[in-house]
Amino acid sequence: MADYRTFTTEDAKRFADEHSTLFGDHSKLHCEEFGDGNLNLVFRVSNDKGTSLIVKQALPYARCVGESWPLTIDRARIEAEVLIKHRKLCPEHTVEVLYHDPVQAAILMEDLDDYRILRAELIAGKQFPHLATQLAAYLAHTLYYTSDFALTGPNKKQQVGRFLNPELCLITEDLFFTDPYCNHERNNVHAEIRSDAQQLWHDEALQADVAQLKVNFLSKPQALLHGDVHSGSIFINDENCKLIDAEFGFYGPIGFDVGSLLGNLLLNYLGHFGLTADADIRQQHQAYLLEQIQTLWQAFATNFQQLMSNECREPSLQNSLYQQRFMQQVFADTLGYAGCELIRRTVGLAHVADLEQISDSATRGQSERKALKLGRELILQRASLANIEQVIALVRYQ
Amino acid sequence: MADYRTFTTEDAKRFADEHSTLFGDHSKLHCEEFGDGNLNLVFRVSNDKGTSLIVKQALPYARCVGESWPLTIDRARIEAEVLIKHRKLCPEHTVEVLYHDPVQAAILMEDLDDYRILRAELIAGKQFPHLATQLAAYLAHTLYYTSDFALTGPNKKQQVGRFLNPELCLITEDLFFTDPYCNHERNNVHAEIRSDAQQLWHDEALQADVAQLKVNFLSKPQALLHGDVHSGSIFINDENCKLIDAEFGFYGPIGFDVGSLLGNLLLNYLGHFGLTADADIRQQHQAYLLEQIQTLWQAFATNFQQLMSNECREPSLQNSLYQQRFMQQVFADTLGYAGCELIRRTVGLAHVADLEQISDSATRGQSERKALKLGRELILQRASLANIEQVIALVRYQ
Numbered sequence: 147m148a149d150y151r152t153f154t155t156e157d158a159k160r161f162a163d164e165h166s167t168l169f170g171d172h173s174k175l176h177c178e179e180f181g182d183g184n185l186n187l188v189f190r191v192s193n194d195k196g197t198s199l200i201v202k203q204a205l206p207y208a209r210c211v212g213e214s215w216p217l218t219i220d221r222a223r224i225e226a227e228v229l230i231k232h233r234k235l236c237p238e239h240t241v242e243v244l245y246h247d248p249v250q251a252a253i254l255m256e257d258l259d260d261y262r263i264l265r266a267e268l269i270a271g272k273q274f275p276h277l278a279t280q281l282a283a284y285l286a287h288t289l290y291y292t293s294d295f296a297l298t299g300p301n302k303k304q305q306v307g308r309f310l311n312p313e314l315c316l317i318t319e320d321l322f323f324t325d326p327y328c329n330h331e332r333n334n335v336h337a338e339i340r341s342d343a344q345q346l347w348h349d350e351a352l353q354a355d356v357a358q359l360k361v362n363f364l365s366k367p368q369a370l371l372h373g374d375v376h377s378g379s380i381f382i383n384d385e386n387c388k389l390i391d392a393e394f395g396f397y398g399p400i401g402f403d404v405g406s407l408l409g410n411l412l413l414n415y416l417g418h419f420g421l422t423a424d425a426d427i428r429q430q431h432q433a434y435l436l437e438q439i440q441t442l443w444q445a446f447a448t449n450f451q452q453l454m455s456n457e458c459r460e461p462s463l464q465n466s467l468y469q470q471r472f473m474q475q476v477f478a479d480t481l482g483y484a485g486c487e488l489i490r491r492t493v494g495l496a497h498v499a500d501l502e503q504i505s506d507s508a509t510r511g512q513s514e515r516k517a518l519k520l521g522r523e524l525i526l527q528r529a530s531l532a533n534i535e536q537v538i539a540l541v542r543y544q
Numbered sequence: 545m546a547d548y549r550t551f552t553t554e555d556a557k558r559f560a561d562e563h564s565t566l567f568g569d570h571s572k573l574h575c576e577e578f579g580d581g582n583l584n585l586v587f588r589v590s591n592d593k594g595t596s597l598i599v600k601q602a603l604p605y606a607r608c609v610g611e612s613w614p615l616t617i618d619r620a621r622i623e624a625e626v627l628i629k630h631r632k633l634c635p636e637h638t639v640e641v642l643y644h645d646p647v648q649a650a651i652l653m654e655d656l657d658d659y660r661i662l663r664a665e666l667i668a669g670k671q672f673p674h675l676a677t678q679l680a681a682y683l684a685h686t687l688y689y690t691s692d693f694a695l696t697g698p699n700k701k702q703q704v705g706r707f708l709n710p711e712l713c714l715i716t717e718d719l720f721f722t723d724p725y726c727n728h729e730r731n732n733v734h735a736e737i738r739s740d741a742q743q744l745w746h747d748e749a750l751q752a753d754v755a756q757l758k759v760n761f762l763s764k765p766q767a768l769l770h771g772d773v774h775s776g777s778i779f780i781n782d783e784n785c786k787l788i789d790a791e792f793g794f795y796g797p798i799g800f801d802v803g804s805l806l807g808n809l810l811l812n813y814l815g816h817f818g819l820t821a822d823a824d825i826r827q828q829h830q831a832y833l834l835e836q837i838q839t840l841w842q843a844f845a846t847n848f849q850q851l852m853s854n855e856c857r858e859p860s861l862q863n864s865l866y867q868q869r870f871m872q873q874v875f876a877d878t879l880g881y882a883g884c885e886l887i888r889r890t891v892g893l894a895h896v897a898d899l900e901q902i903s904d905s906a907t908r909g910q911s912e913r914k915a916l917k918l919g920r921e922l923i924l925q926r927a928s929l930a931n932i933e934q935v936i937a938l939v940r941y942q
Contacts, residue, residue, distance in 0.1 A: 294759055299710060299714050302762070303708040303709075303710040303713070304708075304710065306704070306708065307705050307708050310701040310704065310705055311701075312701040313698065315697055315698075315701070316697050316698055319697050323860060324859065327860065328859065350863060350864075351865065353860070353863050353866075354863045354865035354869065355866075356860065357860050357861055357863050357866035358866060361692055361861070361870075364692050364697055364700070365692060365700075365764060365765050366763060366764065367765065461722065461726065462721060462722050462725065462751070462758055463755055465748060465751050465752045465755050466748075467748060467749065467752035468751070468753075471752065471756065472759075
């Protein structure tokens with residue numbers, strides 16, 4: 147930390163200029179900071195020929211839990227290393243990191259200025275036919291090739307050690323698995339659904355299942371996760387999508403990444419009950435979302451199964467019966483974590499615009515109530531739901 | 545490694561003398577080396593007043609897989625640190641480490657010269673009424689206090705990182721979970737049971753379950769295991785027993801430690817069909833073993849449940865339904881790993897004297913066949929066997 151200093155726009159310009167050959171004429175660089183400033187500084191450095199790059203610097207503190215508290219800048223190393231590794235495994239759908247400075251906790255990366263944030267697009271009702279297939283490919287490739295199917299025991303242990311990421315995992319442990327199930331001061335509960343939240347806090351059957359999902363998050367290092375696959379971490383345009391923001395990356399359960407994404411698509415589905423007044427338009431968008439959810443799981447499972455069948459070099463894991471059971475267990479985890487995402491985004495600290503942007507309070511309450519109910523069902527039924535079609539039927543029933 | 549040198553008896557004397565105050569008069573020390581010399585040097589250093597200590601030094605290679613191959617001397621650090629941690633958690637039943645030198649990979653520890661190795665005692669038909677209750681206490685305390693019930697996420701991750709132990713885990717991955725289920729050159733198959741071994745190599749249902757147990761071994765860091773709890777790692781006398789040899793220690797599934805021990809008691813049970821000709825004596829010893837097996841699980845489960853109920857400070861894991869399910873899952877793992885131990889000690893590289901000392905080849909074959917059959921049943925039925933009584937009934941049926 148000794149030599150760390152918070153970047154000015156001048157520092158960011160110099161950093162981008164030093165570590166890339168894209169710019170050429172140094173004198174004509176322009177730089178603006180456009181991050182929210184709570185966790186990171188984010189600069190866009192551009193020249194007058196339309197070339198631009200992003201400089202992201204981790205701040206040594208975070209204000210997002212209500213008060214200033216220190217947060218390791220080692221998360222920039224984690225972010226850079228996860229993105230570099232994931233890009234090697236899935237170059238199409240991972241943002242490119244050009245340079246990483248661990249002392250300044252700064253990353254130089256490609257500017258996705260012809261992409262937009264998925265969450266805002268989905269809230270606006272935009273549809274991308276390639277969304278599910280591309281994200282399924284990203285998840286299957288990054289998760290398969292960092293798992294026990296692809297790495298020897300010693301290689302994987304070395305990776306586990308590099309990506310323990312204790313501080314950022316603790317944030318998830320608390321915000322995702324603990325707070326929403328008790329009357330915690332960090333929670334953010336809309337008055338409209340106060341009594342529904344209180345039911346959660348006394349639901350011991352649900353809490354037992356969430357405890358299991360939390361312990362899996364703590365102690366099931368199946369693969370190197372992105373760790374924060376929500377629709378704000380995905381940039382998209384009409385041709386392609388790319389993942390950014392991997393600072394929560396660690397070795398955890400595969401279903402956590404897949405389920406976080408699935409949960410975010412469901413949050414958008416439920417949000418549109420309040421966001422889109424026109425029934426035809428709403429139904430058409432919701433049908434699109436369900437189709438994407440179905441494709442997401444099917445394409446992920448197909449990709450992952452093919453990789454297990456064709457690429458696994460570890461004799462004892464080539465057993466096809468074991469591989470079938472493995473996929474079934476990933477499916478159950480996926481549904482469980484999707485359910486947790488629905489619940490924590492509704493009553494926990496960090497909400498999503500898909501629900502928050504519903505202007506009428508009662509209408510918003512209805513969507514929130516559906517999110518809690520569906521989340522609960524997904525968690526409790528995760529091992530008995532046999533396939534994604536049954537999940538879709540459960541969603542339609544809400 | 546630069547300053548590492550293999551100890552002579554003079555080095556061992558000096559090491560013991562420097563790092564303890566037990567001896568007093570330096571001139572009258574005596575030292576003998578009595579290890580098997582394959583993996584470690586083991587010296588007893590004693591004075592003329594009857595005080596003695598053990599010096600154990602890890603050698604930078606191992607010959608136990610048929611040829612000389614390098615093996616990290618970091619295992620001495622692992623051994624010392626696991627024993628020191630376990631002794632803090634269960635001083636009664638863990639050997640005391642007095643000093644550890646990471647450069648020389650040498651450990652100074654108490655001499656258990658008034659104890660004997662459990663395996664030899666059980667083969668001789670000796671009975672220890674306290675065996676199961678003491679080992680259950682050791683397992684419950686060391687495993688509970690290093691688990692997610694007792695440690696915060698960040699604390700546990702730090703421990704996981706210190707005890708990755710990739711090289712020694714790989715030995716177990718291969719010898720315990722891979723070799724016995726294929727026609728591997730490292731296997732050691734008694735001609736008498738060749739066709740039974742071949743059946744294993746084509747048993748895909750069994751292999752699917754063993755793959756699951758192997759993946760749990762790789763990717764289920766529940767607690768800091770001893771990692772090698774067989775009856776050769778336990779010293780015992782009429783009052784007490786103590787664990788030694790923790791170089792295989794790592795964060796793994798709790799059931800692995802419990803199951804390894806249970807498997808070794810079962811190997812002794814099956815061995816006595818061939819070791820003890822007198823039916824009355826045999827039945828009496830076997831009844832003792834079954835009683836100890838029953839007590840071992842019951843006392844372990846009771847201890848662990850009490851610790852979960854009384855000591856758990858992590859709110860989301862205080863849920864009693866979750867805790868019940870947790871114990872049931874540890875039980876299933878325990879039976880699965882006990883089954884693996886029976887099989888790998890029968891057809892794998894490292895056999896046990898409990899079977900090897902049966903002099904008649906056909907009789908030995910009978911006990912070995914029982915071991916394979918019981919091992920298979922324990923693995924396949926591990927999730928459907930509801931309690932230890934059902935396990936005992938299954939054993940009696942062999």
